[in-house]
Amino acid sequence: MHAELEVHFRDSAAKALLDPQLRANFRRAMDGLMAKRKAQFPDPADLQDLRDLSTAIRSRSLLNLPDLLEQFEANCTKNGIRVHWAETCEEANELILGILQSKGAKTLVKGKSMVSEEMHLNAFLEQHGIEALESDLGEYIIQLDGETPSHIIMPAIHKNKDQIARQFSQKIKDAKYTEDVDELTAMARKVLRQKFLDADAGLSGVNFAVAETGTLCLVENEGNGRMSTHVPPLHIAVMGLEKVVARLEDVAPLYAILTRSATGQAVSTYFNLITGPRGTGEKDGPQDVHLVILDNGRSRIYADPQLRATLRCIRCGACMNHCPVYTRVGGHAYEAVYPGPIGKILTPQMEGVGVRHDLIHGSSLCGACGEVCPVEIPIPEILVRLRREATHTDAGSQVAGKGTGRTRTEDWAWRLWAGLLKRPRLYRLAAWFATRFGKALPAGAPLIQNWTRTRTKPVPARRSLQERMRSEAQSGGTRHD
Amino acid sequence: MTDATTSSAASSSARAAILSRLRAAGGGGPLPPLDVTVLERRQWPARERMERLRKGMEAVHTEFLEATPGNWTAVARAFCDREGLKNLLYGPGSEAGARLAADWAADRGAGQGAGGTQLMPYDRPVEAFKDELFNGVDAGFTGTVGGVAETGGLLLMPDAAEPRLMSLVPPIHLALLRASTIQDSFWSAVKALGWGRRLPPNALMISGPSKTADIEQTLAYGVHGPKRLIVILVDDLELA
Numbered sequence: 001m002h003a004e005l006e007v008h009f010r011d012s013a014a015k016a017l018l019d020p021q022l023r024a025n026f027r028r029a030m031d032g033l034m035a036k037r038k039a040q041f042p043d044p045a046d047l048q049d050l051r052d053l054s055t056a057i058r059s060r061s062l063l064n065l066p067d068l069l070e071q072f073e074a075n076c077t078k079n080g081i082r083v084h085w086a087e088t089c090e091e092a093n094e095l096i097l098g099i100l101q102s103k104g105a106k107t108l109v110k111g112k113s114m115v116s117e118e119m120h121l122n123a124f125l126e127q128h129g130i131e132a133l134e135s136d137l138g139e140y141i142i143q144l145d146g147e148t149p150s151h152i153i154m155p156a157i158h159k160n161k162d163q164i165a166r167q168f169s170q171k172i173k174d175a176k177y178t179e180d181v182d183e184l185t186a187m188a189r190k191v192l193r194q195k196f197l198d199a200d201a202g203l204s205g206v207n208f209a210v211a212e213t214g215t216l217c218l219v220e221n222e223g224n225g226r227m228s229t230h231v232p233p234l235h236i237a238v239m240g241l242e243k244v245v246a247r248l249e250d251v252a253p254l255y256a257i258l259t260r261s262a263t264g265q266a267v268s269t270y271f272n273l274i275t276g277p278r279g280t281g282e283k284d285g286p287q288d289v290h291l292v293i294l295d296n297g298r299s300r301i302y303a304d305p306q307l308r309a310t311l312r313c314i315r316c317g318a319c320m321n322h323c324p325v326y327t328r329v330g331g332h333a334y335e336a337v338y339p340g341p342i343g344k345i346l347t348p349q350m351e352g353v354g355v356r357h358d359l360i361h362g363s364s365l366c367g368a369c370g371e372v373c374p375v376e377i378p379i380p381e382i383l384v385r386l387r388r389e390a391t392h393t394d395a396g397s398q399v400a401g402k403g404t405g406r407t408r409t410e411d412w413a414w415r416l417w418a419g420l421l422k423r424p425r426l427y428r429l430a431a432w433f434a435t436r437f438g439k440a441l442p443a444g445a446p447l448i449q450n451w452t453r454t455r456t457k458p459v460p461a462r463r464s465l466q467e468r469m470r471s472e473a474q475s476g477g478t479r480h481d
Numbered sequence: 482m483t484d485a486t487t488s489s490a491a492s493s494s495a496r497a498a499i500l501s502r503l504r505a506a507g508g509g510g511p512l513p514p515l516d517v518t519v520l521e522r523r524q525w526p527a528r529e530r531m532e533r534l535r536k537g538m539e540a541v542h543t544e545f546l547e548a549t550p551g552n553w554t555a556v557a558r559a560f561c562d563r564e565g566l567k568n569l570l571y572g573p574g575s576e577a578g579a580r581l582a583a584d585w586a587a588d589r590g591a592g593q594g595a596g597g598t599q600l601m602p603y604d605r606p607v608e609a610f611k612d613e614l615f616n617g618v619d620a621g622f623t624g625t626v627g628g629v630a631e632t633g634g635l636l637l638m639p640d641a642a643e644p645r646l647m648s649l650v651p652p653i654h655l656a657l658l659r660a661s662t663i664q665d666s667f668w669s670a671v672k673a674l675g676w677g678r679r680l681p682p683n684a685l686m687i688s689g690p691s692k693t694a695d696i697e698q699t700l701a702y703g704v705h706g707p708k709r710l711i712v713i714l715v716d717d718l719e720l721a
């Protein structure tokens with residue numbers, strides 16, 4: 001039991017709410033993303049059919065997960081992709097370091113990968129003298145400032161043009177100050193093309209892993225993913241173990257709903273299918289391709305029939321774009337790798353429901369996330385379930401940190417309540433006191449102030465229901481049965 | 482090499498532990514059925530497929546050059562001349578590349594298009610000319626194995642004859658597309674091309690020039706890959 005819990009989200013959300021620049025940046029971006037998504041789904045029946053199909057595909061993948069992973073691994077190996085497995089982020093980091101060191105690699109260019117964020121790979125490699133450079137423009141922008149992504153698809157969404165203009169003029173050599181987006185993009189292009197050319201290795205994530213062919217699918221607009229995976233002599237891919245899908249044709253609807261849900265695009269600029277290193281006779285492409293499959297709590301999530309739905313996620317970000325909380329506080333307030341609704345259910349399951357109970361409760365349960373999720377993950381229901389897990393130790397539950405969110409005060413309050421309910425006389429006495437003197441309790445009293453800080457203090461009825469019933473029965477009034 | 486050995490031992494024990502946990506959790510329950518009617522609905526007649534593809538790709542700044550089976554090499558050359566391209570990277574071993582080179586050479590022999598754009602063969606491993614590829618090439622020419630009507634998109638299968646970086650590194654990508662090879666959707670293309678059975682080390686779909694919206698949601702083209710994508714659209718529908 002925790003005497004005191006760390007509360008990150010409430011405090012950082014409160015701070016974020018006071019930053020008008022941040023709020024304007026998110027409001028504008030989220031409004032745009034919602035409108036663009038809506039335009040991509042003009043026919044609600046068609047959208048529902050596509051969601052049902054996508055949900056079924058992801059559910060089937062999970063039902064067959066161990067078999068599919070083995071089939072996928074066997075096909076990758078046949079194709080010449082070296083497959084590695086890691087239970088924890090530390091193991092995955094060590095694996096990648098080992099691969100880089102065995103090739104004498106000193107510089108790594110990275111395509112966007114949330115799993116590598118989960119691993120805090122950049123910091124780890126830097127400690128070992130390897131430069132890890134983000135090449136997705138958004139990731140590059142935040143890396144220049146030593147920040148973390150505030151959105152899983154658009155990592156630099158919290159920044160506006162002026163902020164980026166100032167940053168580029170300070171941090172990029174020989175850069176002049178400009179607020180022209182094309183010029184800013186051209187500056188980054190110039191720096192990064194040289195890096196692609198010189199890099200010893202490239203790293204990418206994986207959007208879908210195809211079991212039947214042993215293929216890694218990458219979705220992107222910029223081309224930095226293709227640069228990172230085809231230009232350097234070594235390509236390392238990292239993926240969560242849930243990413244595998246049985247057939248390539250199953251990927252087609254997932255891809256169609258991913259880009260539409262994410263950025264309101266019917267299609268991304270590139271859909272890149274990697275099925276092996278440079279083949280015989282090929283003149284380019286990496287000589288070596290390695291793949292690291294990461295667990296990091298996923299197999300534990302998998303063990304629970306209800307929570308398993310969490311792993312259907314295709315990381316489109318639609319749930320955050322539509323979340324009234326995320327839109328107001330932004331991604332950094334969550335102090336987690338995955339922000340927004342998906343982060344609220346994923347982070348506590350990975351790090352423990354007790355230590356991250358702040359996330360589980362930081363939701364109004366309005367249901368917008370579940371409504372837009374392309375794979376119909378019941379995020380609100382899962383949040384409610386995790387709220388229970390945080391304070392209970394149900395037998396059979398494998399939820400990380402179950403019961404550790406119960407505070408002493410909470411425990412004491414429940415005990416008191418249970419004690420009162422078991423003793424009718426005592427209960428009546430307490431009710432009598434509450435109805436007569438409850439009004440006199442100051443709003444700022446300890447415990448009560450947690451409620452009254454943002455709400456008016458409730459005023460108890462002058463008499464309890466029991467008292468009223470009794471007196472009405474005595475006076476022969478209306479019967480209530 | 483101790484690092485690599487220990488990590489591989491760690492990897493195989495991680496593998497065993499992960500798979501056994503997943504198996505212990507149990508699959509359970511019948512597989513939900515897959516109803517693909519939503520995908521089958523996406524079908525158009527050949528001519529409409531061509532128009533849809535073009536509309537979809539033009540919306541993301543792809544440019545189109547209209548051509549016929551007989552004149553596409555001339556159309557390509559006229560474009561290169563018009564743009565004043567210094568050179569054009571091509572794959573001499575590919576069918577489209579060989580035809581391009583043969584026709585250009587014949588034109589030159591006939592006294593047309595002297596000077597102008599030089600054809601530059603991609604005939605050695607990239608390591609031999611990486612710097613030149615990044616800094617000295619104006620455009621790359623590739624064929625395609627098909628197109629996607631629903632959203633707009635070109636399907637490419639780079640190989641020894643037409644390497645991967647030709648469609649990525651030069652600032653202009655010139656791609657040849659025959660209208661008869663345009664499929665309804667990515668889903669139907671995967672099935673028609675048999676990609677689920679066999680895939681080369683790299684295959685891809687391209688819908689436009691490289692772009693980003695990472696700065697304030699403002700679209701900017703040519704961020705890492707080509708700044709322009711030019712499709713030479715060969716109308717071979719009457720023949721097919």
Ligand code: SF4
Nearest residue numbers: 313314316317319373
């Ligand atoms: S939970 Fe659903 S909406 Fe959110 S990122 Fe994942 S797939 Fe997208």
